[in-house]
Amino acid sequence: MYTAFMTTPERLIEATQELLWERGYVGTSPKAIQQAAGAGQGSMYHHFAGKPDLALAAIRRTAEQLRAAAEASLGSGGPARARIEAYLLREREVLRGCPLGRLTMDPEVMASEELRAPVDETIDWLRGRLAGIIQEGLDSGELVGPLDPVEVAATIVATVQGGYVLSRAAGSPAAFDTAVRGLLALLSPRPA
Template identity: 70%
Template sequence: MYSVGMSTSERLIESTRALLWERGYVGTSPRAILERAGAGQGSMYHHFQGKPDLALAAIRRTAEEMRATAEGVLGGPGTPYERIEAYLLRERDVLRGCPIGRLTMDPDVVANEQLRAPVDATIGWLRGRLAGIVEEGKARGEFGPEVDGEEIAAAVVATVQGGYVLARASGSPAAFDAGVQGLLSLLAPRTSRASAGSRASGTPGTS
């Protein structure tokens, strides 16, 4: 399951990440962590102070990974709309859900200020990054002046996270895809809407 050269501490972190996603904090027992990591009895306490300390390391790793993945798309080429579109349409295992979103629904994580902090910070970062891209689009005339960057950012995050829930409830990614396409149609740049309207009415559009 893990590479031969991976250290025991790394195996423990990766095992905890997987178990938190699958079972939640309560279901992630020290025994289950050790079994999945292939680590000996007492290894956890040799590298970490205990389960909460290991869980924090795992949550931080998950948060860092999510941020890096999102930045890889949001910081990529294209117009502001195209970058947001790429983020919404990027490949996801929709039916498995989001590891960060899963943590927000775990009462034991939410109730613990230390465990919750990386989750809250990551979602806050994502909203801020999206809001900045929307404001960039407004400055370039891609979005209208009435568009609010923070509101659009909140809508994007809500669409993605809510889409995971709807997809898992129905057992199909169709609900996720429908939500994303609906948001993109509402967010489409003004020039695209004008062109679409002109084509529909039979009049030539302006470039």
């Protein structure tokens, strides 16, 4: 997890990212963060004003990483459907769920405009990015309508997030895979 070259703030942020994903904000204590990062209380409070400040840095980092992973598929060029398929089929830790989606279930994150902002911004970015690709597919004739790009983008995001939930509930990634295959079938051109 950590390398010898990581600074204390980097170790604290990375440990917080993992703990937020695993336990959520409420279940992540400063002591757990310090233990996971191998940092003392003084180090944590030297670099961050407190748990909310450190959590915000970790949530922002997670959001950046998720955007980069999505963009690697969505920005790869090529046909719209192929880019959406690459995004949907990319490697994921399905049984762990989405690290940002997990935070939407945390009442303290949702109650804090500051902590919630990177989550909202990332989901909005993803929906907008997907809607743009769907519009490209419609414009080129690759995707056939009537499709509303905004609605289809919201459906893609909902399918991914719902797939995580169903897979976690079942203890198997099969539910995620089934949802993705079903969505891709709906995006396939229909024979005339």
